[in-house]
Amino acid sequence: MSTLQDRIGRYGIWSIGLRSEDPSRRGELGEAAAELEDLGYGAVWLGGNSAPRHALPLLDATGTLMVGTGIQSIWDYGPEETAASFAEVDAAHPGRFVLGLGVSHAKLTDQYRRPYTALVAYLDALDSAGVPAGRRVLAALGPRTLKLAAERAAGAVPYLVTLEHTARAREILGAGPLLAPELKVVLETDPDRARTLARETLAMYLTLPNYTQNFLRLGFTEDDLADGGSDRLVDALFAWGREDRVRERIDAFHAAGADHVALQVVAEGTRDSLPREEWRRLAALLR
Template identity: 45%
Template sequence: MSLPGGPWGAWATGLRVRPIGEARAAAAALEGMGVSALWMTGGTGDPFDRVTALLEATSSITVATGILSIWELTPAELATRLAGLPTEGRSRFLLGLGVSHQQLVDRRTPGRYDRPLTRMREFLDELDRIRPPGAHRSERVLAALGPQMLALAADRAAGAHPYLTTPAHTRTARGRLGDAFLAPTQMALLLPDPDQARQAARRHLAPYLSQPNYRNSWLRQGFTADDLADGGSDRLVDDLVAWGDPAQVVRRASAHLDAGADHVCIQLLDPAGTWADHTIPLDAWGELAGTLTT
């Protein structure tokens, strides 16, 4: 079964974009720390060479795309790449699919981003017609924020993998998903000072504040236009990014479990960096890991 077997996962863009040797070493280290899944952003282009490398670097945990944009590969191309995964690791791969963002999709082909919910349905229809290994309903999750995509995730996938949401959203998502798998991501910083934590959090949140998908999601969650202005209000930053010592971060992440999540993908941020650095802060993970297992 490709779904994670435990409550904690590690989400890191660096697993996708850092040099392959560094990513493989980080994957092995994170597996040794006890997380049950590695969530690797799909990014742009074909991620499957990196998926293969992470599967080969680990022995027991799930490796997931979180997410692969449906605009990057056709269902037929995806089927070919899935068939090429190493046989001994294929059962540990979880396919995360999403519709990405209009700015990213239209950057190369203006006007291509159209009717994303319909396009996701069509993509799943074609996958189900081809029936490649690793893409069955029970082996895929959808990046879902709004009610319609959550309903599609419950109907056509094993569940949902929301990003940049709060425990309140998790509770709502659980109600819409029924018994389906739910794995939200929680950004986190091991910084106990509020001013330092919020300053660092804003650097990492900056690119997302202009994305309509997330802005609309936050407005549905009860935030206001004022919360989204000027780098984000303290309220928005504090609700989206868990900060503090390891025990405080784990309590914040555990709020998703209390709200109905099956698995929480922790995205530990670099206090000194920005979203563009794509670091994998293994020292911070070492601090956090002991608290996660207690």
């Protein structure tokens, strides 16, 4: 039987635009997913607080594409509800859905209490409900949660991380578990324009302590976090520039220990747009 690493391949797309509650967008989402499959991407990660049901339009329209939640908050969906939804999606598309779980952020929920303990209890409940550990991944940043991802899940999908974090995560996870970091890509060669687009995206994350504390653990300073983020921070978190430079950055994440890199395009437009032309350009440079 193939492993999760084999099934999701080396490259995927992370997109909040591919997750929608609007039934009128079902055809649009399915068409985009089918093209991503044709372009050779192995997986799609549904950005935002997605749930298993959000994967169905994409799974219905494709034959081999893996679809994962990136990331479902444990505070917003109970484990029993999640297990039932997982079973429904898996029955319709056996083996093609991956449950990505995380503890979100204190600013985004009033339920945020002892997040690590709550995550362990959630995994216990999923075990009892029959959700296999090999089909779930954790949005792990810190050492304890990365260890938990190795012990209680198929691996980790760290979000907004650097090459150094990827190397550290691989050391903590060990050789077997999946490591699939998310990497933001700006297909823009002008440094000022590229960094401006990057900072527009980064601004929200710089208000969330889970991320800023992780940056400080990695050796960045409070000065790096000020005024929209220093060039040093932006350049560590985003791949931008000529296409050969972007390819080199993606390759560097694999060299640092990633099995799969989930690529999130940053471009003009709203967060829920579908940058299909940029997805095509990325696919071409990855061949």
